[in-house]
Amino acid sequence: MKKIFSSIICLLLLTATISLPAFAAEKSTELAADAKSAILIERDTGSILYDKNSHEKLPPASMTKIMTMILIMEALEQNKLSMNEKVRTSEYAASMGGSQIFLETGEEMTVEEMLRGISIGSANDASVAMAEKIAGSEEEFVDMMNKKVKELGLKDTKFQNATGLPEKDHYSSAYDMAMMAKELLRHENITKFTGTYESYLRESTDKKFWLVNTNKLVKFYPGVDGLKTGFTNEAKFCLTATAKKNGMRVVAVVFGAPSTKVRNAQVSKMLDYAFAKYVTHPIYKKGQSLAEVKVSKGDTKKIQSLTSEPISVLTKKGEKIESIKKTIKLNENLKAPVKKGDKIGTITIKKDGKVLAKSNLIASKDVKQAGWWKLFKRSFGMFNKTN
Structure with missing residues (x-):
């Protein structure tokens, strides 16, 4: 009888040991249940409010352009560029596929126009044109990107291009992407671009081009003013979003959602959670x-x-x-x-x-x-x- 009783107790303890972590894992993933990885942070402090596999290395698709925009904004801040400066499109930049503003070889646009193309329309051609303008070549620009990754102390990221187009050994993580978003948001003017829902390029020509923000939450979620979407067949649907409400700014990142609708719903849920539960107290x-x-x-x-x-x-x-x-x-x-x-x-x-x-x-x-x-x-x- 004692042996049977002992066996029952051991079985109960084993069951408890197994079931508790499973319950905890279920609770921890409920905000982004259908994403491969996700994170939610408060921008000013970097405090993590929610985490799901945030250090898993995954293809970031066009969220890569967050780092591209960081280097553009730094060049502007350091007076190495000006918004009105002309940028010439190389044959290589014009050859980019995927999302683009259909730049032609030799076509010139201002830095401001190129930045609109990148931040609103996720333009691969404009990203490469800016990379060549800043560093001389995309390869040199990618070196700058990876140096910035190290400078920020990030461990889960390696870039191979300035666009996020599929390439071997090009990866990041939800945590690293949130930290890059935090860095980009130091440049307060960036949300004037990323928070614009629609705009036009080449307005004075017969090739007028309509830009519509790939981040639909800019229009449909109050307070959202960035930052960057991403999609490839390998990466699935990704989004790094930021929103500000009542003085608090948060960043939500989702990797690998199965559809645009699910991606936006999960990011919205994360933002709702942050604004319902937390508040920031400005110091400086x-x-x-x-x-x-x-x-x-x-x-x-x-x-x-x-x-x-x-x-x-x-x-x-x-x-x-x-x-x-x-x-x-x-x-x-x-x-x-x-x-x-x-x-x-x-x-x-x-x-x-x-x-x-x-x-x-x-x-x-x-x-x-x-x-x-x-x-x-x-x-x-x-x-x-x-x-």
Whole structure:
């Protein structure tokens, strides 16, 4: 009898051990049940609100263009490009298939027009034309893309082209794509493009081209203003979406949904969940000056450190933020030359020892190396002060 009783107890314990993880897995996948992988984050803090296989390496299709747009926006920010600058289309760029704006060899469009083609119409030809404009060739541009991946600390991504067209060893993950979206959204002007539902190119010609956003949630979900869809036969239906409501911005990523309808429904469900459960508390705006940093051997002795992005604290609705601690760490060995936008420090916000937010602080302006005469006069002045 004891043996039978012991056997029953062991069987019950074994059943419990097996069934509990299965129940937990079912609960954790209910927001994106039909996607291969998914993630939901709050943009300012990067906090993960929902996760399903977010580090699985999968083909990202045209969501690749999020990184393409990051490098375009960086070039604009660094004054290497201007929105009105003309971009000539090469024969190679014009030969791209898939989604396109039907650029002809030798045709010129402005950077602004090319960016509209990429962000609204997912144009492969415009993506390659911009890649060649920035780096000289798509191959060199892909090197820049992968260097940026490493700079962002991402582990699940490798790019082979600027478009997302099928190619061996071209992959990313939901987590990495969310972090790339977070980076792209630092450039606040990008949503003027990604959040536009329809536009036109070549308006003054007989080849007027109608652009309609491939992300239908821009029109049908209040607050959605980006970012990028993707589809290939291998990748299935993918979407990295962002929405802002009541001051909180979130990013939802879905890989491998079986249809556009399912993809949009699951992303909408994720966004609904975020806005129903969470709220952000703004701490600093982007570009806010926090502290001075000394610059060694520069034509300016000190420089302001600025916030590189909006900084917020995330809580569940109803929770208060109290006793938060802000720690600013500056580069104590900063030497000229310094470029505007260079990382020169960090700010960390903690509560009860837990990191709630961490962000880079950047240089407010360029600082050139001081000439020998200026350095001499500065040293001579210091010598006089000490005597």
